[in-house]
Amino acid sequence: GQNIDQPTEMTATEGAIVQINCTYQTSGFNGLFWYQQHAGEAPTFLSYNVLDGLEEKGRFSSFLSRSKGYSYLLLKELQMKDSASYLCAVRLLEYGNKLVFGAGTILRVKS
Amino acid sequence: DTGVSQDPRHKITKRGQNVTFRCDPISEHNRLYWYRQTLGQGPEFLTYFQNEAQLEKSRLLSDRFSAERPKGSFSTLEIQRTEQGDSAMYLCASSFGQGAGETQYFGPGTRLLVL
Numbered sequence: 066g067q068n069i070d071q072p073t074e075m076t077a078t079e080g081a082i083v084q085i086n087c088t089y090q091t092s093g094f095n096g097l098f099w100y101q102q103h104a105g106e107a108p109t110f111l112s113y114n115v116l117d118g119l120e121e122k123g124r125f126s127s128f129l130s131r132s133k134g135y136s137y138l139l140l141k142e143l144q145m146k147d148s149a150s151y152l153c154a155v156r157l158l159e160y161g162n163k164l165v166f167g168a169g170t171i172l173r174v175k176s
Numbered sequence: 177d178t179g180v181s182q183d184p185r186h187k188i189t190k191r192g193q194n195v196t197f198r199c200d201p202i203s204e205h206n207r208l209y210w211y212r213q214t215l216g217q218g219p220e221f222l223t224y225f226q227n228e229a230q231l232e233k234s235r236l237l238s239d240r241f242s243a244e245r246p247k248g249s250f251s252t253l254e255i256q257r258t259e260q261g262d263s264a265m266y267l268c269a270s271s272f273g274q275g276a277g278e279t280q281y282f283g284p285g286t287r288l289l290v291l
Contacts, residue, residue: 098280108267109282162207164280
């Protein structure tokens with residue numbers, strides 16, 4: 066089976082840094098993706114990692130360790146609009162590159 | 177690039193009725209995916225098309241569900257004899273298969289409520 070774990074909820078302060086962790090146990094790993102989803106809206110793509118290491122895109126960075134089955138999403142200079150659910154998803158090489166998602170981490174940014 | 181669109185955005189139906197949803201992918205994207213998402217959960221894979229061929233179906237997709245992509249462009253998802261358990265957000269995503277860089281882009285979803 067496929068298993069992806071991430072914390073259910075996190076709270077952070079505006080302007081701070083927050084790290085959202087994701088651990089996974091899947092077959093046929095072909096990349097790890099992070100999506101942001103505001104309530105009632107579609108997931109929007111943030112970043113992906115295929116190789117080990119850190120990928121940086123503006124205020125967002127994502128890290129991957131394939132040997133440990135571990136990733137994190139780092140959000141810097143938090144803004145109120147960053148309050149959303151953050152979804153960790155593993156792409157499987159088999160099955161047409163489908164994504165297997167975690168349940169999501171609800172991030173609440175407080176002032 | 178106008179993004180992935182879905183229609184309708186909301187659908188309320190009575191148990192036992194049939195419903196059909198439409199997805200228009202980003203133009204020239206050859207892959208199209210359907211996912212279902214319930215409250216507090218991440219999206220779950222339902223089915224996948226490469227061009228017009230349906231190549232994968234999840235076990236979640238019972239006999240009451242059928243999907244088509246007749247000309248390799250838009251796709252439809254039909255649910256027959258709807259049940260209350262079918263209430264969910266139905267998400268469509270598209271991508272252009274290009275190896276490691278392939279990224280799925282999601283539409284706004286169709287929220288289904290079965291009474």
